[in-house]
Amino acid sequence: MVEERKPRPVERADLWSGLMFAGIGAAALWAGADYPQGVPSRIGPGYVPRLLGMLLAGIGIFLMVRAWWTRESIDASVAWRPVLLILAGVVAFALVFDASGLAPAILVSVAIANFAAPENKWTTAVVLGAILAFFAWALFVKGLALPLPVWFR
Amino acid sequence: MSDLVQNLIFGFGVAVTPQNLLFCLIGALLGTLVGVLPGLGPVATIAMLLPITFTLPPVAALIMLAGLYYGAQYGGSTTAILVNIPGESSSVVTCIDGHMMARKGRAGSALAIAALGSFFAGCVATAVVALFSGPLVIVASSFRSPDYFGLLVFGMVAAVVLAQGSVVRSVAMVVLGLFLGLIGTDIASGQTRFTFGISALADGVGFVPVAMGLFGIAEVISSLERGGAKPKVIEKISRLWPTREEARQAWPAVLRGTGIGSLLGVLPGGGALISAFAAYMVEKKIAKDPSRFGQGAVEGVAGPESANNAGAQTSFIPLLAMGIPPNPVMALMLGAMTIHGIVPGPKAMTERPDLFWGMIASMWIGNLMLIIINLPLIGIWVKFLQIPYRWLYSVILVFCCIGVYTVNNTTTDVLIMAAFGLFGYLLIKIRCEPAPLILGFILGPMLEENFRRSLIISRGSWWVFLERPICAGFLALSLLFLIAVLLPGIRTGREKAFHDA
Numbered sequence: 001m002v003e004e005r006k007p008r009p010v011e012r013a014d015l016w017s018g019l020m021f022a023g024i025g026a027a028a029l030w031a032g033a034d035y036p037q038g039v040p041s042r043i044g045p046g047y048v049p050r051l052l053g054m055l056l057a058g059i060g061i062f063l064m065v066r067a068w069w070t071r072e073s074i075d076a077s078v079a080w081r082p083v084l085l086i087l088a089g090v091v092a093f094a095l096v097f098d099a100s101g102l103a104p105a106i107l108v109s110v111a112i113a114n115f116a117a118p119e120n121k122w123t124t125a126v127v128l129g130a131i132l133a134f135f136a137w138a139l140f141v142k143g144l145a146l147p148l149p150v151w152f153r
Numbered sequence: 154m155s156d157l158v159q160n161l162i163f164g165f166g167v168a169v170t171p172q173n174l175l176f177c178l179i180g181a182l183l184g185t186l187v188g189v190l191p192g193l194g195p196v197a198t199i200a201m202l203l204p205i206t207f208t209l210p211p212v213a214a215l216i217m218l219a220g221l222y223y224g225a226q227y228g229g230s231t232t233a234i235l236v237n238i239p240g241e242s243s244s245v246v247t248c249i250d251g252h253m254m255a256r257k258g259r260a261g262s263a264l265a266i267a268a269l270g271s272f273f274a275g276c277v278a279t280a281v282v283a284l285f286s287g288p289l290v291i292v293a294s295s296f297r298s299p300d301y302f303g304l305l306v307f308g309m310v311a312a313v314v315l316a317q318g319s320v321v322r323s324v325a326m327v328v329l330g331l332f333l334g335l336i337g338t339d340i341a342s343g344q345t346r347f348t349f350g351i352s353a354l355a356d357g358v359g360f361v362p363v364a365m366g367l368f369g370i371a372e373v374i375s376s377l378e379r380g381g382a383k384p385k386v387i388e389k390i391s392r393l394w395p396t397r398e399e400a401r402q403a404w405p406a407v408l409r410g411t412g413i414g415s416l417l418g419v420l421p422g423g424g425a426l427i428s429a430f431a432a433y434m435v436e437k438k439i440a441k442d443p444s445r446f447g448q449g450a451v452e453g454v455a456g457p458e459s460a461n462n463a464g465a466q467t468s469f470i471p472l473l474a475m476g477i478p479p480n481p482v483m484a485l486m487l488g489a490m491t492i493h494g495i496v497p498g499p500k501a502m503t504e505r506p507d508l509f510w511g512m513i514a515s516m517w518i519g520n521l522m523l524i525i526i527n528l529p530l531i532g533i534w535v536k537f538l539q540i541p542y543r544w545l546y547s548v549i550l551v552f553c554c555i556g557v558y559t560v561n562n563t564t565t566d567v568l569i570m571a572a573f574g575l576f577g578y579l580l581i582k583i584r585c586e587p588a589p590l591i592l593g594f595i596l597g598p599m600l601e602e603n604f605r606r607s608l609i610i611s612r613g614s615w616w617v618f619l620e621r622p623i624c625a626g627f628l629a630l631s632l633l634f635l636i637a638v639l640l641p642g643i644r645t646g647r648e649k650a651f652h653d654a
Contacts, residue, residue: 014319017583021325028332031347040613045344048601052331059325066321074584079378083578086374086550090571093554094564102555109554110547116377117543128544132551144208146559 013074015067022060029053082116089113101149102141106133161283164510168518173213177515180217181522184224188231189534191238192376192542193549195225197369199485200361201552203492204559211493212508216515218489219469222482223275223516226425226462227523230267231534234260234454235388243425243461246433250446250453255388257449262395266403266451267458268527274411274459275520278466281415282473283513286502289474294499296475298606299617303627304421305600308477310631312422312592314638323589326580330590333358334597341605353565360488362557362566363594364481366573367580367587369553373546374578387538393528399451406436406452407459414463419470422592424480428464429457466516472497473509477596481588484595 032053038044089112097105110129114120140146167173187198199218206214229241234251247267254263296304313323336347337357348354395403413435414428436456437446446453469486471479476498478484490497495505502509527534557566580587611617619625 013584014322017322017325017585020583021322021329024329024332028347031349035344035346036342040608040615041611042613043605043608045339045342045346048604049332049335049346052328052335056325056328056332059321059328063321063325072319072584074582076582078582079374082374082377083575086370086377086546087571087575089547089550090370090554090567090574093551094567094571097554097558097567098564105554106551109551113547113550116374117546120543124544128547132548136551136555140204140555140559144205146204146207147562148555148559 012067012070013072014063014070016074018060018063018065018067020060022057022064025053025055025057025060029057081118085116086113089116101151102136103133103151106136157283157287160506160510161514163506164512164514165518167212167507167511168216168514172210173216173511173515174518176209176213176217177220177519178522180220181224181519181526183217184221184226185228185523185526185534186537187221188225188228188241188244189537190228190540190545191232191236191240192372192546194241194368194372195222196364196481196485197372197549197553198225199482199489200365200369201556203361203485203489204556206489207492207559211490211495211505212511214489214493215486215508215512216519218486219512219516220519220522222425222486223462223465223519224523224526226458226465227268227271227527228534229461230271230454230458231264231527231531232538234263234267235390235535236386236538241425241461243429243465244458245426246429246457247454249433250448250450252388253447253449254451254454258391259399259449260388260390261393262399262451263454264390264531265393265395265528266399266455268524270403270407270410270455270459271462272520272524273407274414274463275466275523276517277411278415278418278463279513279516279520281463281467282470282516283510285419286470286474286509286513289470290499290502293475296623297621298603298610299621299624300627302600302603302607302618303621303624303631304475304477305596305603307627307631307634308421308479309589309593309596310634311420312589314634315417315420315422315427318584318586320635320638322585326585326587326589327593330593330595331597331600333363333590333594335601340598340602353563358569359560359566360484360595361560362570363573364485364591365553365557366570366575367577367591368481369549370570370574371577371581371587373549374574375581376542377546387535390531390535393531395451402451403455406432406455409435410456410459411463413456414460414465415467417460418464418467419479421471421477421479422589423464424468424482425461425465428460432456432460462520469512473502473512474499476501477599481591481595484591487595 032046032049035046036044037046089109092112093105093109096108107129111125114125137150141148141150187193225241229244230247232238232240233244233247234255237248237252239245239248251263309327338345338355345355410432413432417423417428436452437443468479468483471477472483478487495501554567557570607617
């Protein structure tokens with residue numbers, strides 16, 4: 001199956017990025033509110049975070065205001081298939097690695113990420129996973145002697 | 154002068170040991186491969202290779218990683234010319250005229266001009282690094298905290314001005330990067346900041362998972378979205394040598410490109426990418442007949458390809474002389490040095506001359522290897538180009554995971570990489586450049602440290618930043634840059650420059 005993806009242009013790139021920056025800035029000011037400010041001659045751990053938080057929130061607000069008259073368009077469509085499958089592949093690597101070691105982690109991770117490209121089949125996943133697992137074992141464990149658990153400790 | 158010659162001879166002595174030659178070759182080969190393959194850049198690759206360098210002696214490790222970066226500049230042009238896809242971001246502009254030459258049956262000359270131009274630029278840039286790092290070390294050793302603060306601010310401003318896209322958004326990205334750098338335990342007070350009670354964050358967010366997420370994982374997702382999995386059309390190579398006429402057109406462009414790249418590489422925020430853009434712009438501007446550009450102009454290949462290699466190499470100067478990485482690749486080099494217990498900067502040059510001069514000498518040897526790897530052996534790389542992306546991306550993914558894991562032996566870093574992969578995709582969507590963020594992230598802790606120390610020296614007075622001429626100079630220069638880039642005239646010129654190229 002081949003999906004045709006249509007770009008969905010949305011104007012106001014400034015509005016969305018401004019919102020994001022202002023939000024992160026505000027969150028940082030809130031989260032860092034309790035850190036000691038210190039005195040100017042001996043600034044505390046909260047001094048620089050507060051400066052940066054105000055700067056970031058300020059820039060964010062500026063961008064949101066500017067969005068009234070800028071018209072830069074962004075593509076608002078999301079390629080869900082690669083986003084979800086690639087990220088799931090990485091997360092699966094982490095989880096399976098902790099549970100059972102390098103080789104299963106590679107096999108599972110490739111088995112998931114493989115389908116991010118619609119034209120890939122199960123055979124690709126199995127063959128590619130097996131080759132990669134062997135190669136990683138040969139290079140990292142045998143060749144470089146890195147202490148990686150390979151298969152069910 | 155005789156010192157320099159002596160040092161270089163010493164450097165070559167270090168670089169030609171069989172082991173170092175071998176790793177120089179491995180670096181050059183891997184660099185070419187990474188350059189040829191689209192969707193895989195030097196940042197992600199160096200991060201993947203960090204675990205390998207644990208087991209190597211530091212000199213061999215750094216020689217290999219350096220070779221990888223400038224090697225990628227050679228390989229990137231091959232894909233740009235033959236397939237019209239930039240194998241490397243710094244080869245974007247080479248696509249325009251390089252691919253046009255290939256379509257007109259002159260693929261061989263385009264490849265040869267790119268490789269020979271890169272080789273010439275590499276030789277000159279190596280000499281520049283050797284000549285200027287020493288004097289710069291002497292200058293840097295007189296720097297005090299406020300001066301470093303000024304330099305760091307200037308570096309970030311320069312990175313913003315040189316980045317593509319909106320200036321204001323790039324400034325915000327730098328600030329966001331500075332924030333990420335604050336996460337973890339404050340060295341001066343022992344206070345943990347922005348860890349939200351997660352113990353894994355107490356040591357801060359690692360540079361490698363962030364960089365791999367933004368440049369590796371996000372890039373894979375984005376390539377798949379753009380249909381990177383589709384098969385490519387590869388142009389045929391006929392005669393692998395430029396005609397006399399082409400050589401005559403190429404030479405002056407190679408010289409100019411080398412100059413531009415050597416200069417822009419040293420700037421903070423500079424490096425291969427910006428050098429290539431600038432060189433293309435200059436060539437187009439001074440050409441007698443600008444309409445030839447886009448139709449297969451030889452200068453449009455010779456200029457940028459020389460510039461990106463020169464820029465890649467001279468960007469080592471700020472790292473080696475001052476310990477300040479001007480771009481993400483150099484930040485990884487800094488990381489690699491730290492793993493081996495080396496702190497780059499004025500001291501390292503006197504304490505580890507083998508490392509410093511060995512690496513410089515290896516650059517020249519590496520360039521010599523690369524010209525052979527890339528011209529007579531071009532057929533092999535074309536074979537690699539035929540590997541479909543739908544297989545390749547799983548390989549990239551697995552190596553990213555293993556690379557990130559092995560830096561600290563924790564899967565938490567793999568999860569952090571996944572999170573930054575998602576964030577990187579979001580940034581691509583809302584058109585924010587990740588490069589300024591990474592730079593802020595690396596420089597953040599240094600910036601806070603020097604800011605704090607400056608205020609201690611001055612007993613809390615902010616005037617300290619204006620009283621010292623070096624610091625005041627950097628700050629004035631930063632302000633000038635920011636004002637200039639926000640002025641309407643220059644702003645449209647800058648946008649046009651990135652748009653044209």
